[in-house]
Structures are given as structure tokens and as C-alpha cells.
Amino acid sequence: MGRRNTNFRLSVLLRKRVAIAIWKLATGSEYRTISHHFGVGRSTVYNCVREFCDAVVMVLLPLHITMPDADKLEELATFFNNRWSAPQCVGAIDGSHIPIIAPEECAPDYYNRKGWHSIVLQAVVDGKGMFWDVCVGYPGSMHDARVLRQ
CATH class of the missing domain: 1.10.10 (Arc Repressor Mutant, subunit A)
Incomplete structure (x- = not known):
């Protein structure tokens, strides 16, 4: 820095x-x-x-965060396939809009496509529902793909 x-x-x-x-x-x-x-x-x-x-x-x-080695990834993929019938998958990603009171500054940025103000929460979990990554705080108007890129 x-x-x-x-x-x-x-x-x-x-x-x-x-x-x-x-x-x-x-x-x-x-x-x-x-x-x-x-x-x-x-x-x-x-x-x-x-x-x-x-x-x-x-x-x-x-x-604090380490990538699983090849054996662990194979174990996770097997578990995911047995539990969720999703072969060659080790995790799932999704986003959600968390309702907020619109800030005074930049309120339109937080207005989402569903018609209300929010911040975006995006998370990655393994087959057991254990969180690998969480990203929260982007304005509700931001597209999911852009949040993922960030």
C-alpha cells in the first residue's frame, strides 16, 4: 500500500x-x-x-481459506453426486437480495429488478451446506454476473 x-x-x-x-x-x-x-x-x-x-x-x-486438494475435491464431488444427483460438482452458488431502507445518497443504485431496495448477498456452499465464500454489500441494482466477477 x-x-x-x-x-x-x-x-x-x-x-x-x-x-x-x-x-x-x-x-x-x-x-x-x-x-x-x-x-x-x-x-x-x-x-x-x-x-x-x-x-x-x-x-x-x-x-483462513485453503483450496481442497485433489482427493478432497473428489470426495466432495462424490458426496454432491450421491446427495444431489449432480455429477462433477463440488459446490453451488446463488444470490439473494437483502431488503434495506434506501440510503439518502445513491438510492436508485439500491433499487433492484424486483421493485424494492436491497443489497446483494452471494454465497458458495459445498454439498453439506458449508459456506466456502460469501460476498455481501453490492447495491441491489447490480447484476448477479457482475457481483460474481467482482
């Missing part, structure tokens, strides 16, 4: 970049509000949040 000074501007200190990201994640404030609060541009706030989240995933993901 560190940056270098250039001839045109000084870099934002790492401590400040982390503070910006934590502030955004903790409060959900708009980028504009955070940029005024910390005295940086909106794009800097966006970059701080994205880089912080990428760093957290890069460091913590290998510690």
Missing part, C-alpha cells in the same frame, strides 16, 4: 491511507465526505480503500 513521492505531489502516508480505508469501511460515508475529512481527492479515497482491501485479502486469505 505504500506510495512514492513524485515531482508533482507528495505521497499520502501509509498510516493515513489505512485510516482512510478503515474510516470508509467502518462508516460507509461517501467518498466525497471522506476526501474532505482527510484532505485528499475522491480518487485517492477510492484507491486507499481498494488497496487496503486487496492487502487484507492477500495476507489473510491464505491463512
